[in-house]
Amino acid sequence: MKQIGTTRRGFLGTTAAFGALSLTPAWTTAAFAQVGGTLRLRIDGDNDVLDPGYMVGGTEVEAQKQCLPFLAEYIQEGDTFTWRPTYYVTKLEQRDPTHIDFELVEGLMWSNGYGMLKASDVKFSFERMKDSDWSGYFEALDHVEVTGDLTGTIVLNKPFAPFQMVTLCHGPGAIVCEQAVKDAGGRFTTQFPAVCGPYTYEATPGQRAVFTANPEWTGPKPAFDRVECNVITEVKAAELAYDAGELDCTELGSDTLARYLKEMPADTAVTTAGELQYMWMGMNTEHPKLQDIRVRRAIQHAVDVDTILQGAYSGTTAKSHGIICPGLLGQRQESGFSYDPAKAKALLDEAGVSGLSLTLRTLNVQERMLAAQIIQANLAAVGITVTVLPVDSGPFWEMGQESKGDTWKELELWIMRYGTTPDPYEATQWFVSDQVGIWNWERWTDEEFDRLYQEGIKETDEAKRRDIYLRMQQIMEDTGAYVWINHEPEAYAHHVSITINAAPSGELNYRRFTKS
Amino acid sequence: MLYYLTKRLGLSVVVICLVVLLLFSLLHLIPGDPATIALGPRATPEAIARYAEKMHLDEPVWRQFLIYIGNAATGDLGLDVFSDRPVTAIILERIGFTLALVAAGMGWAMLLGIPLGCLAAVKPNSWLDRVTGVLSVGTIAVPSFLVSIWALLIFAVHLRWLPAIGAGEPGDLGDQLAHLVLPAFAIGLSWVGYLARMVRASMLEVMGENYIRSARAFGLRPRRVIFGYALRVAILPTITLIGMGFGGMISSTVFAEIIFARPGIGKLIFDAVMARNFPIVQGAVLVATGLYILVVLFSDILIAWFDPRVRESL
Numbered sequence: 001m002k003q004i005g006t007t008r009r010g011f012l013g014t015t016a017a018f019g020a021l022s023l024t025p026a027w028t029t030a031a032f033a034q035v036g037g038t039l040r041l042r043i044d045g046d047n048d049v050l051d052p053g054y055m056v057g058g059t060e061v062e063a064q065k066q067c068l069p070f071l072a073e074y075i076q077e078g079d080t081f082t083w084r085p086t087y088y089v090t091k092l093e094q095r096d097p098t099h100i101d102f103e104l105v106e107g108l109m110w111s112n113g114y115g116m117l118k119a120s121d122v123k124f125s126f127e128r129m130k131d132s133d134w135s136g137y138f139e140a141l142d143h144v145e146v147t148g149d150l151t152g153t154i155v156l157n158k159p160f161a162p163f164q165m166v167t168l169c170h171g172p173g174a175i176v177c178e179q180a181v182k183d184a185g186g187r188f189t190t191q192f193p194a195v196c197g198p199y200t201y202e203a204t205p206g207q208r209a210v211f212t213a214n215p216e217w218t219g220p221k222p223a224f225d226r227v228e229c230n231v232i233t234e235v236k237a238a239e240l241a242y243d244a245g246e247l248d249c250t251e252l253g254s255d256t257l258a259r260y261l262k263e264m265p266a267d268t269a270v271t272t273a274g275e276l277q278y279m280w281m282g283m284n285t286e287h288p289k290l291q292d293i294r295v296r297r298a299i300q301h302a303v304d305v306d307t308i309l310q311g312a313y314s315g316t317t318a319k320s321h322g323i324i325c326p327g328l329l330g331q332r333q334e335s336g337f338s339y340d341p342a343k344a345k346a347l348l349d350e351a352g353v354s355g356l357s358l359t360l361r362t363l364n365v366q367e368r369m370l371a372a373q374i375i376q377a378n379l380a381a382v383g384i385t386v387t388v389l390p391v392d393s394g395p396f397w398e399m400g401q402e403s404k405g406d407t408w409k410e411l412e413l414w415i416m417r418y419g420t421t422p423d424p425y426e427a428t429q430w431f432v433s434d435q436v437g438i439w440n441w442e443r444w445t446d447e448e449f450d451r452l453y454q455e456g457i458k459e460t461d462e463a464k465r466r467d468i469y470l471r472m473q474q475i476m477e478d479t480g481a482y483v484w485i486n487h488e489p490e491a492y493a494h495h496v497s498i499t500i501n502a503a504p505s506g507e508l509n510y511r512r513f514t515k516s
Numbered sequence: 517m518l519y520y521l522t523k524r525l526g527l528s529v530v531v532i533c534l535v536v537l538l539l540f541s542l543l544h545l546i547p548g549d550p551a552t553i554a555l556g557p558r559a560t561p562e563a564i565a566r567y568a569e570k571m572h573l574d575e576p577v578w579r580q581f582l583i584y585i586g587n588a589a590t591g592d593l594g595l596d597v598f599s600d601r602p603v604t605a606i607i608l609e610r611i612g613f614t615l616a617l618v619a620a621g622m623g624w625a626m627l628l629g630i631p632l633g634c635l636a637a638v639k640p641n642s643w644l645d646r647v648t649g650v651l652s653v654g655t656i657a658v659p660s661f662l663v664s665i666w667a668l669l670i671f672a673v674h675l676r677w678l679p680a681i682g683a684g685e686p687g688d689l690g691d692q693l694a695h696l697v698l699p700a701f702a703i704g705l706s707w708v709g710y711l712a713r714m715v716r717a718s719m720l721e722v723m724g725e726n727y728i729r730s731a732r733a734f735g736l737r738p739r740r741v742i743f744g745y746a747l748r749v750a751i752l753p754t755i756t757l758i759g760m761g762f763g764g765m766i767s768s769t770v771f772a773e774i775i776f777a778r779p780g781i782g783k784l785i786f787d788a789v790m791a792r793n794f795p796i797v798q799g800a801v802l803v804a805t806g807l808y809i810l811v812v813l814f815s816d817i818l819i820a821w822f823d824p825r826v827r828e829s830l
Contacts, residue, residue: 048598054563056556056598066804105667133563164608189599206610206779230682232777237681241777243671244680394548404549 014303019452037225039510041461042238042250046205046231051130051188052125052174053179059209059229061171061507066211066227069117069175071102074422074503081274081327082505083164087219088117088175090153090167097159097460098142098287105149105230109216110177110194117188117196119144119152119173124133124178137165137172159458161465169503172422176406190324198222198511207231211510221496242493253505254367257491258314269496274504275318275326275487278427279417281360281375283481285442287412289358299413300349302382304374305485313486320484322473323418323427327504329462330424330469335484336477344382357385361399362415364390371485372415384414400441411441415485422504424469431476435484442481448474462497524816526807533585535805536798540581544793554597570597571794574676584798593799599792603799607781611803614681614780617772618765620700621760625707629676632708633715637723638742639749646708648716653710661771664702668775671698680779699772703765714757718750726750759815774822 140160466511501512684692770782
């Protein structure tokens, strides 16, 4: 039997060849990605459900924006987010508080032979949403009246001022092809049954989603013929891929954003889509240790928010003064309290409280853990001992909910962050009286707040709406149950030669990207 | 041999059942409502109810376990909670990438580690032996996720010689191989050290045996003695190690697949655990366990084939 043999020379030769092979630059794929009209981006997971009624959200909305019609889209005017009609409509007008008339552009065709985009598609799309997982966005919808092939009226069951911003511009406002969805069995998951937009969609699970120019699209051509969205779960891996030149645009974590802002890499720009997250430290007003408002106010004055913004977020986030985020109607410019340890001590003395010990619960993520440690140090300086309790996401989101156990009774302090849509009404809805024990974990009620919430939904006069939301935040602050912390940005790094477009909540809209 | 195989396969079924049972228990011990975690804190009650129904969450755990085992026995691993796609199809899409990565990682580790171990044993205490020893311990000590990050930073970000993310263009073998280099390097590096140390130790033991001395006394050429007689016996424990290494590498690939954004079983399990997508977690772990058992079984059979003493004892 012949034996396999080797010599030292042979071995060294093989090893050298193997090494050289692994280092050969011939496979370099890091050439700048825009060449040839291809844009390379990151998505954080597979698009499992593209159907607007049953989607998870996030990048699925991005896919819908490229392939499906919408009646309205977000724009930014100065520092404020607002909306405008899309290319798909020649008319989108609010006739009165409960009627919105629309007229579709003639001749826009669905793919796969499903014919022209019609008003009946709008009716089908919106009315099916009332029974979907996203029905909350269509609570105010009564029905859609079709008045012609291309015309119709959206009829609301009550005046709802944010309908355009919250419902029509966002993912649930996507219009699907009635016949195609019916042919697909009433809902769809990983493929669109028909598209009517500048791109067609194809995905390789676990690898990427590819948008290619739709040959049947007669509307405005996008700047890029092809968009490749690579599935990269971890934002850090995406940042490295951007550094390696394999992506043209990626979301940034707060530490990388700080690094980029300090020393911007070559040919790179950073764009902030929006800051629609609001974070605060909450206090349970019903807890025996925190029932005295002087104790809660003492805590408000004891926390040094500026240090949190620097220490935990490297100065990359906007300081918060309430729950209404930057760019939205009703954002406050300052809080009614400031960092003042002497005042905090005086308030504690006035309340006759000493040796107070509290538990601060937070999600076990890096930035919030750092924020919790800073708060711990701040409160220790005024004589309050704080135990930081990091909690996994599962139990964290159940802590204040009465239906999920008894933890709500033990809640004292916690760091919370909510996200919102670009209208002030959504941020306020979690603090009305009937949310106590659900999402109002601070457990206060206020009749004026509840009344203003209803008024804010109906009010269409911007000045009056602004006043309503400013007053609502004042009521919240006066409970002493909140220490406003920050609004985290949705920041993207991208090549300087492209201008990106993103919704205020961070979803990219590739069809509105431009080459500069 | 047939009896041996039957016994081993029977044991494998028991092991798989135990793994699934353990997995079921662990998944249900994770704090928090699985439906809320999977669908987000503000999911509608209808969506939560639909999820619970799909996952049989309203049934006792033992019953969920029996339903699952019953379905799995017929090849039905259930449906993905979100996309409604068959879990089997999703696993089949990804498993090739993981197997390719493991084969490449272990392949290059074997190509380098086994000859290095032989050479070190043939010339003990030489400079080659000492260098091999230092490198072996060094590579064993560095965790693969760290190697992944360094490799990515040096070869992809700084030098831009190799691609950083993905598995390459479908249908383009060259591109796919290029995308395999860094992850395979990262997960295989520590195995170079393991294999070199193991082969060296086994070879040193075998080289002192009487039959090797006799072979030398008969005047056989050193190469024939080393590779024809000594390595054939010394490789046996290494085969077992490689078999177990394949199994271990399936778990090592999690880091590489996440860092290099490669599709694969490891990343699939990680993503599914984060999303509490139980059918995917259970299906993928079941398949990974099955693979591990198969590889170990194969390595045992290989040893029996190589070593008549083992064969006769079966």
